[in-house]
Amino acid sequence: MPAPTDPLELRHRPIQTRGIVRFDAILNAGRGLLADEGLERFTMEDVATRAGVPIGSVYQYFPNKYALVAEMATQDTQALVTALDEAAGNFPTEDWQQQVDHLIEYIARVWAEHPWRPAVYAAMRSTAATRQRARENSEAIARAAIRPLSALNPDLDVDRLYRVAIVIVEAGQTLLNLAVQSGTLDDAILYETKRLTRAYLRSVALSHG
Secondary structure, X not given: OOOOOOOOOOOOOOOOHHHHHHHHHHHHHHHHHHHHHOOOOOOHHHHHHHHOOOHHHHHHHOOOHHHHHHHHHHHHHHHHHHHHHHHHHHOXXXXXXXXXXXXXXXXHHHHHHOXXXXXXXXXXXXXXXXXXXXXXXXXXXXXXXXXXXXXXXXXXOHHHHHHHHHHHHHHHHHHHHHHXXXXXXXXXXXXXXXXXXXXHHHHHHHOOO
């Protein structure tokens, strides 16, 4: 019996410049609609209209709007993994708490400046398939966080470092989503997010159990 088809799997990923430009236009249109209308109210037809492409072009790449949202989430995840990889070069450092603050603030500003990101975060929790993909994305981010965490806690094994990282990732995403609920970044929530993260990391450093 054949395995069930992944409902979030792309039908086609472009490799030619023209296709890539159209693919990106569809994604950008979807981001705008998701931020403006929410998941339930936007349709593939709306995406095509905003992107200025035939509806068939949208379905050429995406079987449904959930696959479109999942691709947005994948791209956001890849950008965050890249940021973590770049930040890892700043660890270890005597002022590691300041580096942690800088990283959290950078991510928070990105969320605040791109309103589709919290909308994508919410939409990825709408179905079983998207929730599974969201878990996979969080796991990818956590794996990327292991390198800077290992510099701060060289005595911890990889499994413990991963557990610490996934806790920070899941808590951080929840708090950042809370911090931008009003449409602008709530600096007070951001401040508390930094405090919580630093306190947790200090606790981990003090107790290896």
